[in-house]
Amino acid sequence: MIKRTLQYGFIISIGFPVVFLLVLSLGRRWAYPNILPEQISFANWEFLQQSDSKLFQAFFVSLGISLCVAVFVTALGFVISKFIAYSQRRNTFLVLAYIPYLLSPVIMAIIFQYYFIITGLTGTFLGVIIAQFLVAFPFGIIIYLNFWNAQLKSMEELSYTLGGSRWQTYKKVLLPLSKNALMLCFFQVFLISWFEYGLTNLIGSGKIRTLTVSVFNFVTEANIFYAALACFLLILPPMLLLYINKRFILFVEKTEL
């Protein structure tokens, strides 16, 4: 009985932030000690109808960047990780991949900002995609390295023995077997990119306004209602993903895919 109550209490407290942010995003004027904002209306949400509003654009900028980064990392990581997985120096590569994966992205951005300026990439959409790619790619490699194993390798070799071409082997054998790994990598990288702030803000020179960057802008403006709204928009896609398939929302090393 106590266990049940605790569990329900827990579920409710997990859902609370979502409701709280939603209410705050509808609010205006919230002086102490009022529990709720004085006005509740859809006024803050009207941006949805204006395609030139900042939040509307931020949502799509974020979406565009995250999709690009996720696609590139998923595709390129798949090919490269396969060679690394079967290489003699696999462990060296793995440790190398862990370095950027473990470093704070904002510190990475600080040390390579100079090169982005030289190449004229700061403040551009492309620059932010490349910077996020550099941070997310090692993670993609780590995900895939958990996936390649001896069994897969022998299946692949079997395909060659039976006369399959490289292309056929990829298409008919490897890709179907890798569907889950590919999905996992795609969604994980999408989320990393979707959540990123420090690096995006530095390399984007503040010009590339993603949703997370907007949250911080609204916070510095002390505009908590818009910040809450931007926060709510930020958690929507992950929640959608959770609804579709919760397994893609987190990556646990050394588990079966």
Next chain:
Amino acid sequence: MVFSCGENKKQEAVDVLSLSWEDIEQQANGKTVTMMMWTGDSKINAYINSFVKPKIKNTYGINLEIIGGQGGNIVQILMTELQASASKSDVDMMWINGETFYQLRQINALFGPWTDKLPNSKYIDFENPFIGMDFQQPIEGFELPWGNVQMAIVYDSAKVENPPMNREDLLNFVKANPGIFTFDNQFTGLTFLKALLIDIAGGGEVLQGDFDEEKYNLYSQKLWAYINQLKPYLWRKGQVFPESVAQMHQLFASGELWFTMSNNDAEVDSKTAEGLFSETSRAYVPDFGTIQNSHYLGITKLSGQKAASMVVANFMVSPEAQLEKMNPVIWGDGTVLNMEALPKDMKAKFQNLPSRTKAPQRSEILHKAHLELAPMYMIKLAEDFRKKIINP
């Protein structure tokens, strides 16, 4: 190769300045100008977004793009660009003053002198030392005066009947009412510290001119001793200071603080109209005085849009734009124009602006205004504030 590239840039810079204003306007058409500014105030952002941007777009066909950033942030970006020999800057113009101007001049990141070129510069009151000098430095055409403000302290008259007028008053006041007074650890708070430093030194004249280390050490020691006396009675016992003036305003709005501060004497009116501050909020200037200073517009040396930036700047100091900006319910930023130089009807419009209701009239606080100190004072104060008060 590198050499010839540099030559070209020089060539172009000379070209913009040798063009006639008509040519400059023509060149500006259809361009996009990126301006970096402090975006920590929704009223200011609204003025830029719903007044300046559309006007510039409709009149000159220029797109104005705003990015957030101030002070060290601007300097760091421009410096890294110069270092990387970037051919073009990400930033065309920016809102600066004081120590940012000083640092940008040091690294030679500013374009200029360009301000004489603007038709509207004839209205600007360059003779006024509060406008023509920025933190004791002559502006020399490298930045354009945009607004002029005096710092004021804001309090809630429902809670505070007689706001403290001098240092001793303030100390007694916070002792009697602990936890309701503080200052932020950025520009506004530092400007407040400067006013105290001037008071301790015995008046503005003592610290005039270039940075004087000896004087600084002497008076700042007394300043920190005074702040340490206040510290236990400040908000959160002086263990922590608000990160920004926006945060301090929030704390004041929610009632956690009884005082906040503003680098703009008229801000209390716009913030009350906005509904953030309570109707009983008032602004005042204590007897020890506060700093009056101006803020400016600069153009980056590596800007690819110098002509368009000049056109934007020219609009921003036009009587029309200055009038709108000075309206207390819009922004309430003081003008840099010389009323005597304006056409009669314009002058009348300025005089007929809705008057301040919660802030004192400018004329009443003018005699308590101090000139800004040399930038090094601010840099030193910021450093010592961190070392001696925040992290002793």
Next chain:
Amino acid sequence: MKKLYNIKSFSTLLFLIIVVLPVFCGLVYATLYSFEIVGIINSGFTTKHWEDIIQGSAFWSSIGFSFYVAICSVVISLIFALAMALSWKKNLQKGALSTAIYLPLCFPGTVMAFFMFQFLSKSGFLSRLGFASGVLEDINSFPALINDAYGIGIIITSVVLITPFFVILFSNIYHTENIEAYKELATTFGASKRQLLQKVTLPILLKKSSVTIYLFIIFVMGSYEIPLLLGRQSPQMISVATVQKIQRFNLYDIPKGFAMSILYVLIIMSVLLFLYFRNRDYFKSETTK
């Protein structure tokens, strides 16, 4: 076969270019800058910034504070996660709870930090509830949980973000490692409930997840968004302190910021190598088994 060989070396090259080169180049620039060898306002080679950083207290107290926050966050999360994973094991596999536990993973640090600020600050939601119910006399009797000296706000936020991760991790290990079977075996030898927990369940769970736990400590140490919103000027976590050195007020502090970032990178690298040599098994591949 030659073609395959080419693809292989091409892949390796690409890997090095994407993963190793940027960090390496970044470190080179940061090193040059920290010694004032490059930089337009810098005056030539000097070691003074390195001396300042290594001998001064600011860097080490930032590292220390980051470490303290990370340890507290991870340990508290582990306690909660173990309790939940073990006492709710059935419900975590099926039903509402099994989905709900994933929900916090939808929250980026930025959003969770913003929420915590609005929830736990002196004028936040909790304080308002306290005031309305008469528990609080006034706003100042609410404890300082945000921008506080002990990083309480940062720790709470991190705990909320990583606990679900550990719950799912433990719940998975519990099933894949078939701990139930070990427990039955131990019970037949007369082990008590307490012994089961201390000698069987906990050791297996913690051993299997040890490297992940270490990695999380490193992640929390490097976190930026959360301390940026909820932290304060002093003490400051390392990412925030480094960015601030590079972007604020004093231009002559920038080399120090770079020196700090290099030291941080070196510390992380040595921890990684240490982990690697101590936990070869973890890094060992499935392919070479």
